[in-house]
Amino acid sequence: MYFYKVTREVGKVVDEYKGVPVYNNGIVYQKDYGRNFSDDGYYYGQKWQCVEFVKRFYYDAKDHKMPDVYGNAKDFFDDRVLQGQINTKRNLIQYRNGDNEKPQQDDLIVFNDTKFGHVAIITQVTNDYIEVIQQNIFGKPREQFTIQNVDGKWFVGNEKKPAGWLRKL
Numbered sequence: 799m800y801f802y803k804v805t806r807e808v809g810k811v812v813d814e815y816k817g818v819p820v821y822n823n824g825i826v827y828q829k830d831y832g833r834n835f836s837d838d839g840y841y842y843g844q845k846w847q848c849v850e851f852v853k854r855f856y857y858d859a860k861d862h863k864m865p866d867v868y869g870n871a872k873d874f875f876d877d878r879v880l881q882g883q884i885n886t887k888r889n890l891i892q893y894r895n896g897d898n899e900k901p902q903q904d905d906l907i908v909f910n911d912t913k914f915g916h917v918a919i920i921t922q923v924t925n926d927y928i929e930v931i932q933q934n935i936f937g938k939p940r941e942q943f944t945i946q947n948v949d950g951k952w953f954v955g956n957e958k959k960p961a962g963w964l965r966k967l
Contacts, residue, residue: 831844847871848916881897
């Protein structure tokens with residue numbers, strides 16, 4: 799079970815996962831509050847956007863630097879990458895929603911159905927739902943999406959469906 803803080807104060811911690819905090823970005827999702835870098839200069843992204851959180855999580859909790867440090871959330875999923883192949887911009891294995899690979903805990907999940915898209919980290923996987931942790935969704939750092947297996951293919955989401963998920967090698 800998790801507990802998160804509801805706050806209107808930008809930059810305040812509202813949740814955390816594996817020691818990596820989730821910060822409040824306020825109610826205007828397009829607003830950023832400057833650039834955020836690791837101590838050694840790796841670019842996490844614009845404070846407190848969704849991309850900044852997933853890059854910071856992968857760097858801090860998974861010791862993973864993405865080769866391409868720029869782009870919107872929807873740019874994390876590359877339609878040209880085949881199922882189970884390396885997405886070279888992120889140096890992660892890419893899987894498509896509706897194919898043969900079930901998402902796993904700590905996968906980076908990508909939604910590309912809006913102008914900028916959205917990314918989150920999967921925190922829990924069951925046979926009925928996945929839970930994600932995310933930044934820049936006011937008052938909703940955790941969210942659940944249905945998951946089902948149909949003839950060996952894994953489908954995530956109802957109205958909101960991700961393009962797929964990426965996983966560390």
